[in-house]
Amino acid sequence: MKQTAQLSLFLALALICSYIESLLPFHFGIPGIKLGLANIVVLLALYYMGAKYALAVSVMRILLAGLLFGNLFSILYSLAGGLFSFACMVLLKRCEKFKVISVSTAGGIAHNLGQILMAAAVVENSRLFYYFPVLFLAGAVTGILIGTVAQEMLLRLPVERMQTYRKEKP
Amino acid sequence: MNKSRSAQRRLAKADLVLLAVLLLFGVLAFFAVRMLTQKNGTDVEVLLHGEIYGTYPLSEEQKIPIHQNGTVTNTLQIADGTVKMIQADCPDKLCVHQNAIAGQGETIVCLPNQVVVQILGTKEPGLDSISR
Numbered sequence: 001m002k003q004t005a006q007l008s009l010f011l012a013l014a015l016i017c018s019y020i021e022s023l024l025p026f027h028f029g030i031p032g033i034k035l036g037l038a039n040i041v042v043l044l045a046l047y048y049m050g051a052k053y054a055l056a057v058s059v060m061r062i063l064l065a066g067l068l069f070g071n072l073f074s075i076l077y078s079l080a081g082g083l084f085s086f087a088c089m090v091l092l093k094r095c096e097k098f099k100v101i102s103v104s105t106a107g108g109i110a111h112n113l114g115q116i117l118m119a120a121a122v123v124e125n126s127r128l129f130y131y132f133p134v135l136f137l138a139g140a141v142t143g144i145l146i147g148t149v150a151q152e153m154l155l156r157l158p159v160e161r162m163q164t165y166r167k168e169k170p
Numbered sequence: 171m172n173k174s175r176s177a178q179r180r181l182a183k184a185d186l187v188l189l190a191v192l193l194l195f196g197v198l199a200f201f202a203v204r205m206l207t208q209k210n211g212t213d214v215e216v217l218l219h220g221e222i223y224g225t226y227p228l229s230e231e232q233k234i235p236i237h238q239n240g241t242v243t244n245t246l247q248i249a250d251g252t253v254k255m256i257q258a259d260c261p262d263k264l265c266v267h268q269n270a271i272a273g274q275g276e277t278i279v280c281l282p283n284q285v286v287v288q289i290l291g292t293k294e295p296g297l298d299s300i301s302r
Binding site: 030031070071073074077097098099101102105106109119122123124125127128130131132133134136137140144151155 | 180181182184185188189192193195196197199200202203207217219220260261262264265268269275276277279281282284286288
């Protein structure tokens with residue numbers, strides 16, 4: 001099925017993004033800040049294939065990247081952030097008024113928020129929310145950057161063109 | 171057809187408004203939290219799995235090894251009135267890379283080992299006096 005092949009391509013791309021990110025030293029002295037490169041791919045999958053497939057890309061990427069490049073503990077928090085982020089992105093995309101950058105920014109913020117919420121729940125400590133503003137702003141900034149990249153790609157490879165490729169006989 | 175195309179265009183007014191609101195909110199939240207936490211911490215409290223492991227004064231320079239399951243999983247160092255995690259056996263070492271903390275409300279957390287280091291103070295955060 002063409003969908004499976006396309007999905008696999010997106011997943012592979014997302015994993016490469018995660019790998020590159022694991023190589024970059026992105027430590028700012030504050031936990032939880034990351035670039036979120038793989039979200040470019042999730043966004044593209046969202047616009048090209050739809051929410052169902054994009055969710056598959058996101059979840060599978062988190063699981064596989066966690067096993068390959070990260071550690072088991074991080075998967076729990078990545079999933080929490082990733083799912084919350086995905087929900088926000090789908091919601092924002094549904095409001096047809098907002099473009100990719102807004103969707104991505106919301107995703108970035110929600111991802112960090114989801115992670116603090118899970119972390120605070122696990123260690124049963126609400127003081128972690130002290131970092132909420134920094135993570136909020138960091139998520140917004142990275143969201144804008146990631147969204148800009150996704151936007152430029154979508155502008156050059158319009159969704160309609162990708163869909164006509166899909167409709168062609170395999 | 172037009173509607174789906176427009177969703178991929180560059181920014182429109184709705185987006186700029188949303189982004190401005192979000193950034194404003196973030197900045198306000200930042201200063202709000204900043205005001206509510208003060209650099210007048212007096213003690214360091216270490217929590218393990220949500221339960222108090224020990225309390226140590228910020229004024230005393232010392233190294234604190236945190237024992238779990240028979241090994242030292244994390245090591246804290248109190249020096250110059252600040253606390254820093256200098257060793258951890260967790261895979262990501264995010265806690266070790268974190269900046270030293272000294273103010274109320276600040277924390278150092280090692281999620282894999284479930285260690286939370288927080289600052290306690292004598293003053294109520296955010297208030298200097300309560301008038302009745």
